[in-house]
Amino acid sequence: MDTLTLVKLADDGTSLVLNWSDGVSQQIPWATLRKECPCAVCNVEREQPPAKVNPLAVIDVVQTRPIRPTALRPVGNYAYAISFSDGHSSGIFSLATLRRIGEASAGTAPR
Template structure:
């Protein structure tokens, strides 16, 4: 992949807007960035085999934390040198460092 630089980075409220040196403009939803986090913990989680769980009776309701019902939001976004960005999310996750090539791939 050819190395492109970022001309502009903006938080549009719902997405991360990236304007690349080749003119490409990408709008990446925060939920996509969170789901595709490149940190080691998230990579291991994505690679875990999925186990088939027994069917539960339909009348049981899952108890979830209120935070799980809220949309993912950005809480922190900072440059790491000139090659990546560290992004923190509203669910407390903050260990992902997104290289420019990773951001470009996620946006495609």
């Protein structure tokens, strides 16, 4: 697993498409990537109990739009920093993290 590298990285419009050096191809919806953002801020947010969400709260207009990437920047040769259309850009996705998210979302992705 530690020698895995990406052969190709692409945006198909709704998902990040990853082609790995072991021949595996994965497709991860951008919304899933945003939800799985590994940065410290999102880790804290995920720990909040869902009951704290106010059902009457006004939804920010940004949240009603499909999430999109605005930038994808390589960090060294082991990770990618992804900026999202909601203004969030502190997530650094290591190749291992991308692979894990891809495997976790494979069962639910539309084919």
